[in-house]
Amino acid sequence: MKKTMIIAIALIIAVGGLAAAQGAVSDMNPDAKAMSDVLVRYAKYVEAGDAESWISLWDIDGVQLAPGAPMSVGKAAIWKNNKDGFGGGEMKFNIVQQEIVVSGWYGYIRGVYDYIFTPKGGAAMAFNGKYLTVFKKQFDGTWLIYRDTFNSDKP
Amino acid sequence: MKRGWLIAIFVVAMSGVAFGYPGLGKLSMDQTAIARIFEAYVEAQNAQDLESWIKLWDHDGVKLAPGVPTIYGRPAIYERAMASFASTLSRKMTIELHEVVVMGDYAFADGTYTVTSIAKATGAPGSTDAKFMTILKKQSDGTWLIYRDTTSSNK
Structure with a gap:
């Protein structure tokens, strides 16, 4: 139990988005900050349409529970089911981190997200929702998803 | 004393087997307690027993349901569930628990579930085929809640 380090931080409540979240994480425990950084890079890679960098954020045994489809089990399945979704337009993606908990080799972040996607030659579409992400510490001390x-706030 | 503990562990281990989560392998005491939360969840849903169902939640529980913003706290979760239970004549839920990972005083679990229901107003049948991920928190008395x-x- 002593080894268990619990850090529950109410970070940002739907105000300020990524920039504010980055400012708040400066005082975090290194593990919490490392997890937080993964989500910052997640948004950055999605915006850049960089699927290869995005998939590098995942644990080899990662599982994605995306709406409208069965679970994607394993990094290979996650890659297969997501790679074609990158690019194809302009993406503005904002992830707000509302809670971070680190406990041993695992941790989680909960929050909300919103994005505006403008397909090439098309009209902009706005989405917003919420997410819950579990991270696993790797043997080299880094953290991966x-x-x-996640799911939408709208019916 | 040691013998007493051994018997207790054996009984709990056997209980885990009796509950039937063959995919989870041998369960620890905490994993068994968490698996029982999901058993109770299903029983309460099928009985439309709102009072028993809400007792499975931590007072500071947060529900991230599709189609609505994040629901904070047991009272708000209760209120939303009350409306859902009231609109349903009957429901049959099944849960397939895929994993339970204990991380100190927290744990996460995920799996799939199905619900078939009959709407009270129209008598129309409904069905859900979905997946879940749940963070559980150990209480000061050693029990676990959602x-x-x-x-x-x-x-």
Whole structure:
């Protein structure tokens, strides 16, 4: 139990988005900050349409629980089911981190997200929702996405 | 004393087997307690027993349900569930628990579930084929309660 380090931080409540979140994480425990950084890079890679960098954020045994489809089990399946979704237009993606908990080799972040996607030659579309992501610490001390689930706030 | 503990562990281990989570392998005491939360969840849903169902939640529980913003706290979760239970004449839920990972005083679990229901107003049948990820929190008395819960449809 002593080894268990619990850090529950209410970060940002739907105000300020990524920039504010980055400012708040400066005082974090290194593990919490490392997890937080993964989500910052997640948004950055999605915006850049960089699928290869995005998939590098996942644990080899990662599982994605995305709406409208069965679970994608394993990094290879996650790659297969997501790679074609990158690019194809302009993406503005904002992830707000509302809660971070680190406990041993695992941790999670919960929050909300919104994005505006403008397909090439098309009209902009706005979406918003919420997510819950579990991270796993690797043997080299880095953190990767182990489980990730999200859904829309709109019916 | 040691013998007493051994018997207790054996009984709990056997209980885990009796509950039937063959995919989870041998369960620890905490994993068994968490698996029982999901058993109770299903029983309460099928009995439309709102009072028993809400007792499975931590007071500071957060529900991330599709189609609505994040629901904070047991009272708000209760209110939303009350409306859902009231609109349903009957429901049959099944849960397939895929994993339970204990991380100190927190744990996460995920899996799939189905619900078939009959709407009270119209008598129309409904069905859900979905997946879930749940964070559970150990209480000061050693019991576990649902702390964060999110779901999304498989279709």
